[in-house]
Amino acid sequence: MLLKRSLPFTVTTRKYNYMSAAQELAKKVRIHALKMANSGGGSHIGSALSIADILAVLYTEILHLDPKNPKLEQRDRFVLSKGHAGAALYATLAETGFFPVSKLATHYQDGSDLCGHVSHKGIPGVEVSTGSLGHGLSLATGMALAAKIDQKKHRIFTLLSDGECDEGSTWEAVLFAAHHHLDNLSAIIDYNKIQSLDTVADTLELEPFADKWRSFGWQVQEVDGHNHQQLHSELSALPLESGCPSVIICHTVKGKGVSFMENTVLWHYRVPRGEEFATALQELEDS
Numbered sequence: 001m002l003l004k005r006s007l008p009f010t011v012t013t014r015k016y017n018y019m020s021a022a023q024e025l026a027k028k029v030r031i032h033a034l035k036m037a038n039s040g041g042g043s044h045i046g047s048a049l050s051i052a053d054i055l056a057v058l059y060t061e062i063l064h065l066d067p068k069n070p071k072l073e074q075r076d077r078f079v080l081s082k083g084h085a086g087a088a089l090y091a092t093l094a095e096t097g098f099f100p101v102s103k104l105a106t107h108y109q110d111g112s113d114l115c116g117h118v119s120h121k122g123i124p125g126v127e128v129s130t131g132s133l134g135h136g137l138s139l140a141t142g143m144a145l146a147a148k149i150d151q152k153k154h155r156i157f158t159l160l161s162d163g164e165c166d167e168g169s170t171w172e173a174v175l176f177a178a179h180h181h182l183d184n185l186s187a188i189i190d191y192n193k194i195q196s197l198d199t200v201a202d203t204l205e206l207e208p209f210a211d212k213w214r215s216f217g218w219q220v221q222e223v224d225g226h227n228h229q230q231l232h233s234e235l236s237a238l239p240l241e242s243g244c245p246s247v248i249i250c251h252t253v254k255g256k257g258v259s260f261m262e263n264t265v266l267w268h269y270r271v272p273r274g275e276e277f278a279t280a281l282q283e284l285e286d287s
Contacts, residue, residue, distance in 0.1 A: 025092065031281065032094070033049065033052070036104060036107040040107045042087065043270065044087070044269070045272060047085040050255065053226045054252075079139055079156070081130055082160060083118040083132075083133075086116065090118070116131075134169040140187070147184055148182065158185075165209075181243045183241070186247070187248070188247070191251050193254070213249075221246070222250075223249070225250025260276075
């Protein structure tokens with residue numbers, strides 16, 4: 001499902017053999033996330049929907065992982081810095097074999113270890129607990145530095161929200177990673193341009209966003225975050241340059257896949273109930 005809009009940048013597309021598994025996974029992740037938000041009363045459905053395509057491409061095409069051995073020493077590390085979208089990550093892990101899909105029904109229920117913000121406690125495939133924004137990149141940077149010191153070859157990926165790029169701790173990590181030439185570190189930004197209570201532009205303008213990262217010593221590429229071909233092309237090419245950390249800025253749509261949720265601040269916190277849930281589910285199933 002490609003995003004039909006013009007983009008404010010030029011994308012250089014490398015040769016790519018499309019794998020339908022990623023699209024199928026993205027659809028399943030969206031449906032699971034919607035059902036989890038409805039049954040558990042959790043919010044942040046808009047945030048979960050905007051990253052489904054990114055997670056699907058990462059987990060089907062990019063990350064070196066073994067669901068049967070989630071603590072494999074040579075595995076790549078993935079940190080979901082925007083932990084409030086944990087439902088999307090849980091759904092991805094379940095569908096790729098880290099734990100049974102049936103466990104998703106316990107999300108946000110009393111006694112469940114699938115809490116609203118992503119938790120590593122008892123959840124195979126989750127590296128760290130996140131949710132307090134602005135910490136994920138710092139954690140990932142530490143992992144990348146440790147891997148360099150130990151001369152390990154695994155890679156570290158972290159997925160950030162655009163809103164958490166308001167945080168000073170994020171930019172401290174940006175500086176640190178460039179200073180230490182952490183080319184084993186890749187940041188991915190879910191740039192859906194809406195944060196908790198307003199647009200990003202009206203809360204704290206980030207533009208010129210890509211230029212800021214470049215000025216801090218990172219290699220930058222921008223993509224349509226719902227175009228699997230573009231995502232695969234750039235993510236499979238990481239690092240963008242030897243000796244430098246990389247960032248992929250993904251232009252996305254908050255609430256992607258549900259017409260009345262797309263590009264709407266309301267669906268950062270609103271819980272899909274009743275007719276809204278039924279309509280949203282039908283749209284996702286028909287997509």
